[in-house]
Amino acid sequence: MSKFELTRRGLIKSSAVVGAGLAMPTIITNSANAYTNEPKGGTVTLGFNVPQSGPYADEGADELRAYELAVEHLNGGGDGGMMGTFSSKALKGNGILGKKVEFVTGDTQTKADAARASAKSMIEKDGAIMITGGSSSGVAVAVQALCQEAGVIFMAGLTHSNDTTGKDKKANGFRHFFNSYMSGAALAPVLAKAYGKDRKAYHLTADYNWGYTTEEAVKSSTEEMGWETVNSVKTPLTQTDFSSYIAPVLQSDADVLVLNHYGGNMVNSLTNAVQFGLRDKLVNGKNFEIVVPLYSRLMARGAGDNVKGIFGSTNWHWSLSDEGSKAFVKSFGEKYGFPPSQAAHTVYCQTLLYADAAERAGTFNPCGIAEALEGFEFDGLGNGKTLYRAEDHQCFKDVLVVKGKENPTSEFDILEVVEVTPVDKVTYAPDHPQMRDGDGNAVPIGTCNPGT
Numbered sequence: 001m002s003k004f005e006l007t008r009r010g011l012i013k014s015s016a017v018v019g020a021g022l023a024m025p026t027i028i029t030n031s032a033n034a035y036t037n038e039p040k041g042g043t044v045t046l047g048f049n050v051p052q053s054g055p056y057a058d059e060g061a062d063e064l065r066a067y068e069l070a071v072e073h074l075n076g077g078g079d080g081g082m083m084g085t086f087s088s089k090a091l092k093g094n095g096i097l098g099k100k101v102e103f104v105t106g107d108t109q110t111k112a113d114a115a116r117a118s119a120k121s122m123i124e125k126d127g128a129i130m131i132t133g134g135s136s137s138g139v140a141v142a143v144q145a146l147c148q149e150a151g152v153i154f155m156a157g158l159t160h161s162n163d164t165t166g167k168d169k170k171a172n173g174f175r176h177f178f179n180s181y182m183s184g185a186a187l188a189p190v191l192a193k194a195y196g197k198d199r200k201a202y203h204l205t206a207d208y209n210w211g212y213t214t215e216e217a218v219k220s221s222t223e224e225m226g227w228e229t230v231n232s233v234k235t236p237l238t239q240t241d242f243s244s245y246i247a248p249v250l251q252s253d254a255d256v257l258v259l260n261h262y263g264g265n266m267v268n269s270l271t272n273a274v275q276f277g278l279r280d281k282l283v284n285g286k287n288f289e290i291v292v293p294l295y296s297r298l299m300a301r302g303a304g305d306n307v308k309g310i311f312g313s314t315n316w317h318w319s320l321s322d323e324g325s326k327a328f329v330k331s332f333g334e335k336y337g338f339p340p341s342q343a344a345h346t347v348y349c350q351t352l353l354y355a356d357a358a359e360r361a362g363t364f365n366p367c368g369i370a371e372a373l374e375g376f377e378f379d380g381l382g383n384g385k386t387l388y389r390a391e392d393h394q395c396f397k398d399v400l401v402v403k404g405k406e407n408p409t410s411e412f413d414i415l416e417v418v419e420v421t422p423v424d425k426v427t428y429a430p431d432h433p434q435m436r437d438g439d440g441n442a443v444p445i446g447t448c449n450p451g452t
Helices: 003-008 057-074 112-124 137-150 180-195 209-224 243-251 263-275 297-307 323-336 342-361 366-373
Strands: 043-050 100-107 130-133 153-156 173-175 200-206 228-235 256-260 289-294 311-314 376-378 386-388 399-404 415-421
Touching: 043 057, 043 112, 043 342, 057 100, 057 130, 057 263, 057 297, 057 323, 057 342, 100 112, 112 130, 112 137, 130 137, 130 342, 137 153, 137 173, 137 209, 153 342, 153 366, 180 209, 180 289, 180 311, 180 399, 180 415, 200 209, 200 243, 209 228, 209 256, 209 289, 228 243, 243 263, 256 263, 263 289, 263 297, 297 399, 297 415, 323 342, 342 366
Parallel strands: 043 100, 043 130, 130 153, 153 173, 200 228, 200 256, 256 289, 289 311
Antiparallel strands: 311 399, 376 386, 399 415
């Protein structure tokens, strides 16, 4: 008998508890199948928690577009998008388990406290049975912890830090996006081929968990191939002018600048670097280069010509030619008039994956859904065959290395895919050192909490 089945029949209880600071959400207690916000009417409510303000607001806007499209498709509207290419055929376009899908939205403000408050309100006041969204790993880790306490599933949106499915992983949380380790593993061979193995790198790093793990991953992978790290400097997430951080790079003997920045931070820091003439410099007899470990089309568009020739990695790109990607680009483009970003793709997939797991499990109980997702292998959602690993709830799939196009044909055709790194090249053990806590210990994922 499965762990979920035992819980469902009331034979065991979850070891997770609701945190002292979290008011009790609606919990059905009159059956052995009790769980948080069990839908009783003809609808089910999902909570879409995204940055509608702050440095990642552009990502959040595209996420909301994709969420609305996913709900439309789940409820039988539109052309069905990737429901038609998804290898699982459990979704029928009649909602989830026959219930029409409704949703509520919140603004994370790219701040952990605001994001938790927003998610808490969705769960307690709106009856949301699943929370998803985010474009900051600091936000994702905070909201994931709250969802674990409350007993709802968290389907992480755009979060790239190792921590989300590393030291801060939770049994109620799942991530479709790739992570810092994967970026480092995919980028290093491409950088070595393009720039050589004798390089000196200077890192500017966003001062929160995503920046830390991305710096660690890129440093580790590039140093392993022969690069030297000459300095690494933390920058505030609220920073808009990076001139004071760029100037010292000119005084160092670095010949590569790695910008561990995302969203508006990356647009501003890259713009400052170009204004300071870094891309025109010769250092150590080599052309000075800039690397952006995590790219998005929205960032590239914001940075304009400054991204030309600059390497980075991305989770997905609208130019992919697989049937799932083409179906999604068609649906999104017809609805909104432009191609989707990787953020949009990620959250659309997460919404379908949650709905599909509920259909396959035959329940909205979070522990039944978790069991349906753990070890789930699928195809047809872009990036080829994908696995949701049971040990850490991290998705494993091919990773894209991209470069800013020298001759873009439109404001959307800014990045080109230069390498599709096979999944086996970016796969790591669940207890890899980069996934451990500050004391070097592997952290277990814990037990699913249905909220009872």
